[in-house]
Amino acid sequence: MSVPRFWRKQIARYNLVGTHCQKCDEYFYPPRNMCPACRREGEIEDFKFSGKGEVMTFTVIHTAAEGFENQTPYVLGIIKLEEGPSLTSQIVCDSKEAYIGMKVSPVFRKLGQDGEQGMIYYGTKFVPENARN
Amino acid sequence: MRDVAIIGVKNTKFGEQWDRSFRDLVVEAGVGAVGDAGVVGEKIDSMFVGNMSGGQFVEQEHIGALIADYSGLAKDIHVPSTRVEAACASGGLALRQGIYAVASGMDDIVIAAGAEKMTDVPSAKASSALAAAADREWEGIMGATFPGLYAMIAKMHMHKYGTTSEQLASVAVKNHHNGQHNPIAQYKSQITIESVLKSIMVADPLHIFDCSPITDGASAVVLAPADIAHEFTDTPIYVKATAQASDTIALHDRRDITTLDAAVAAGKRAYQMAKMEPKNIDLAEVHDCFTIAEICAIEDLGFAKKGEGGIMTMNGETEIGAKIPINTSGGLKSCGHPVGATGVKQAIEIVQQLRGEAGKRQVDGAEVGMTHNVGGSGATAVVHIFSRDR
Ligand SMILES: [Zn+2]
Numbered sequence: 001m002s003v004p005r006f007w008r009k010q011i012a013r014y015n016l017v018g019t020h021c022q023k024c025d026e027y028f029y030p031p032r033n034m035c036p037a038c039r040r041e042g043e044i045e046d047f048k049f050s051g052k053g054e055v056m057t058f059t060v061i062h063t064a065a066e067g068f069e070n071q072t073p074y075v076l077g078i079i080k081l082e083e084g085p086s087l088t089s090q091i092v093c094d095s096k097e098a099y100i101g102m103k104v105s106p107v108f109r110k111l112g113q114d115g116e117q118g119m120i121y122y123g124t125k126f127v128p129e130n131a132r133n
Numbered sequence: 134m135r136d137v138a139i140i141g142v143k144n145t146k147f148g149e150q151w152d153r154s155f156r157d158l159v160v161e162a163g164v165g166a167v168g169d170a171g172v173v174g175e176k177i178d179s180m181f182v183g184n185m186s187g188g189q190f191v192e193q194e195h196i197g198a199l200i201a202d203y204s205g206l207a208k209d210i211h212v213p214s215t216r217v218e219a220a221c222a223s224g225g226l227a228l229r230q231g232i233y234a235v236a237s238g239m240d241d242i243v244i245a246a247g248a249e250k251m252t253d254v255p256s257a258k259a260s261s262a263l264a265a266a267a268d269r270e271w272e273g274i275m276g277a278t279f280p281g282l283y284a285m286i287a288k289m290h291m292h293k294y295g296t297t298s299e300q301l302a303s304v305a306v307k308n309h310h311n312g313q314h315n316p317i318a319q320y321k322s323q324i325t326i327e328s329v330l331k332s333i334m335v336a337d338p339l340h341i342f343d344c345s346p347i348t349d350g351a352s353a354v355v356l357a358p359a360d361i362a363h364e365f366t367d368t369p370i371y372v373k374a375t376a377q378a379s380d381t382i383a384l385h386d387r388r389d390i391t392t393l394d395a396a397v398a399a400g401k402r403a404y405q406m407a408k409m410e411p412k413n414i415d416l417a418e419v420h421d422c423f424t425i426a427e428i429c430a431i432e433d434l435g436f437a438k439k440g441e442g443g444i445m446t447m448n449g450e451t452e453i454g455a456k457i458p459i460n461t462s463g464g465l466k467s468c469g470h471p472v473g474a475t476g477v478k479q480a481i482e483i484v485q486q487l488r489g490e491a492g493k494r495q496v497d498g499a500e501v502g503m504t505h506n507v508g509g510s511g512a513t514a515v516v517h518i519f520s521r522d523r
Contacts, residue, residue, distance in 0.1 A: 005270070006274075009270060030270070030271045030383075056289070056390075057285045057286075057288045057289040057292070057390065058285060058288060059281050059285050059287075059288060059336045059337050059338075059339075060336065060337040061276065061278060061280075061281050061284075061335075061336045061337075062333070062334045062335055062336065062337070063260075063278065063280065063335045063336065063341075064276065064278070065260065065261070065273065065276050065277065065278045065281075066257050066258070066260065066261040066264075068276040071276065074276060076275060076276055076277055076281050076285070076336075077285070078285055078384065078385045078390070085386075086385040086386065087271070087385050088271060088272045088275050088277055088383065088384070088385045089275050090275055090276060095337075100288070100289070100292050111274055111275065111276075112274070112276070121274065123274070123275075
């Protein structure tokens with residue numbers, strides 16, 4: 001992904017900053033600048049999520065996406081945050097340890113890199129709640 | 134609005150075609166379909182070409198004009214040609230645009246085609262191109278792959294409904310069984326539940342035999358107003374419904390990730406337009422890019438109760454000759470999945486079935502068939518219903 005394309009979303013990725021619609025009280029992560037429910041009537045503000053969440057579903061990826069080859073097998077999940085929205089992220093744990101309903105909390109981690117010399121992407125991954133990094 | 138009929142069809146062979154180029158494939162399909170319809174070039178009013186990612190797979194954009202040119206429809210007669218893109222639903226959507234053109238009365242004879250040449254790049258590059266059908270900024274960046282997204286659907290389906298790996302595998306076994314009788318199919322070898330479960334794990338719980346392959350292929354149909362269809366063929370197949378729906382691009386934003394709401398919505402609209410119900414459908418070609426996708430599809434289209442798609446497949450109710458034959462062609466699993474072509478190829482299978490030309494795959498007395506073509510993890514769904522009777 002290009003540097004500017006990544007850069008624009010850096011705050012959201014680093015700090016789990018999404019958005020909240022004051023009109024309908026829905027929370028969004030990834031952030032949206034238009035409320036999909038209220039559309040133009042919505043009132044969007046930034047919102048920092050606590051990061052507390054639960055694994056809604058997951059998979060263990062053995063055949064990696066391009067650039068993730070060194071990480072296999074890795075656990076990818078959909079995490080439901082306690083404020084409501086869901087997001088896709090890696091879960092840093094043993095692949096046998098993950099289960100649906102597992103409580104997780106966020107950690108700041110390297111996500112990937114453009115080749116050997118390229119830009120390094122950082123962002124939020126999740127760990128089992130009782131595991132401290 | 135005018136009634137529309139399909140008057141000609143042609144698939145190329147599906148598979149790894151190292152010796153053939155993107156344009157070779159589309160021209161073979163297009164010329165074949167035009168020949169099947171007995172139409173001459175000057176009669177063609179417009180064409181629509183479904184293609185997901187020529188830019189990434191063959192580094193060629195401007196596909197519409199390219200195909201018109203190499204089909205001999207650009208010079209002198211200057212037939213308008215439009216590329217249509219909706220990821221793996223590109224073909225279904227090209228067909229839908231063609232139907233619009235004829236139904237509106239703007240055009241009479243229209244070609245709807247779909248094509249993809251996926252093996253000109255290494256498979257890692259192909260996977261990366263396919264991943265562009267999901268949300269690159271919020272799924273792809275986390276290491277999500279297409280099998281990974283469908284694996285998460287499968288995991289949830291298993292958790293909620295008790296669907297098993299054996300039930301998933303039974304989809305692949307059935308589709309390979311059907312595909313052995315399809316001359317265009319990429320894989321004609323037979324597999325068993327055991328061999329699926331023993332094949333390497335791509336994204337838990339999906340094994341490699343749960344996944345459709347990377348494939349080259351093209352498909353084309355010729356459309357005409359129903360009123361004049363008999364001038365070209367004794368067996369026109371009528372379009373009873375065309376429907377499309379959208380959903381969130383990212384899987385994580387769905388209401389319920391085990392239900393493809395876009396497919397449900399497109400299905401409902403199609404049933405309404407055709408004034409039909411699931412029980413009126415004699416057979417369906419559904420988007421089995423992964424085995425779990427077929428299970429979701431038969432639930433979303435109303436052929437199985439929610440959560441019972443796996444059991445129903447395992448019990449053989451979706452085999453040829455059973456309650457509702459699904460993917461008589463062999464599906465994406467056995468035929469292969471040249472992403473832009475798939476939606477058109479599905480329609481061709483239904484046409485061949487309704488014409489009674491499906492050979493050993495023939496569903497006895499088939500009169501009404503449905504196609505279900507999905508883009509991404511369910512952000513686009515296109516559903517068509519075809520009938521032998523107008
Ligand atoms: Zn709102």
